[in-house]
Each structure stands twice: as structure tokens, then as C-alpha cells.
Amino acid sequence: MNWTLEVVVVPVSDIDRAKDFYAEKLGFTVDHDTRIDGGPQLVQLTPPGSGCSIVLGKGFVAMEPGSLQGPQLVVSDVHAARAHLVERGVEVSEVQVLGPSGARPSREGDDLDNVGFVFFKDPDGNGWAVQQITSRG
Known part of the structure; x- marks a missing residue:
């Protein structure tokens, strides 16, 4: 039996503002x-290339707006994804490497597969979060 994740509800306070953000800024x-x-x-x-969609929720979910974390x-390329988001006006963090000792800023030459x-x-x-995965093992 396959178990596929198809929809994630995102609790928002203003459906039209959220729709604009997800469609216009994120694409x-x-x-x-x-x-x-x-x-x-x-x-x-639905994000480009994704099999899972989001539904913007107001008044029909028990979560408070902003509570989804x-x-x-x-x-496949977190640097390119970040540049795309910045170009579209999204406030986004610098690229970080997550490892056993926490997070640190990425450096030139870092292998970011799974950790960027x-x-x-x-x-x-x-x-x-936006994660770089270039290959699945």
C-alpha cells in the first residue's frame, strides 16, 4: 500500500494576501x-514539480495563523533557490549547513547535499525550510 502526502493545510489570517505570496512570490x-x-x-x-499541495486555511482549521513551522x-541547488526567492522579494536566510553541532553559514566548496x-x-x-538534495540513496 502506498501512503502519499497530498495536502498540507497552512493556517493564515488573510487568504488573498497569502495566495498572492505563495503564487506571486514563491511561484x-x-x-x-x-x-x-x-x-x-x-x-x-502546488509548488512547481511537487506531488503535494498546500491549502490556505482560515476558519476551518484549529491552528492559529503562523503556527505551522x-x-x-x-x-537540487539551494543557492539558486535562494537567489530566486530574493529576486522575487522574499526575505530568506543565508544558506546554512546543518550538522551534528548545529548550524553554520555555508562556505565556498561545501557539499550541501542533504545539509544545505x-x-x-x-x-x-x-x-x-528549503533543503538541497541532489541525490537520494
Whole structure:
């Protein structure tokens, strides 16, 4: 039996502001933006190349806006991903290397496979990580 992760709910305070951030700044594709029987607005977006989407949630989830911390996006080049985010106006950390003794800034020549990260927050403070994975063993 396969167990696939398809959707992660991201709690936000302003659906339209969050939709703009994820679509315009991060480049996620808007899959749908609907209201169910006049109820809450549901917006589903998918990162490029991902099999898992996010749904922006307000009023239908028990999490407070900004309380989601730690979802991870994976890229093959964390330096290129960081440059892309900066170019689109996202406040993002410098590239860091995470290891047994904690985090340190990356240096020229570091092998970043599995250990290179950048971090950013959406407008509500939901915290995301971007990890470099160039090969899976």
C-alpha cells in the first residue's frame, strides 16, 4: 500500500494576501480558489514539480495563523533557490549547513547535499525550510 502526502493545510489570517505570496512570490500554481456553499474560501496551490499541495486555511482549521513551522521544500541547488526567492522579494536566510553541532553559514566548496538549507516565513509567520538534495540513496 502506498501512503502519499497530498495536502498540507497552512493556517493564515488573510487568504488573498497569502495566495498572492505563495503564487506571486514563491511561484506556486493556483490549482483552485473556491467557496463551498458560501462558506470559507479554499485556495489550493502546488509548488512547481511537487506531488503535494498546500491549502490556505482560515476558519476551518484549529491552528492559529503562523503556527505551522517546519514544512520543507526540496531543491537540487539551494543557492539558486535562494537567489530566486530574493529576486522575487522574499526575505530568506543565508544558506546554512546543518550538522551534528548545529548550524553554520555555508562556505565556498561545501557539499550541501542533504545539509544545505535556507529558511523563510510567509506573511503570517508560518516558517518554511528549503533543503538541497541532489541525490537520494
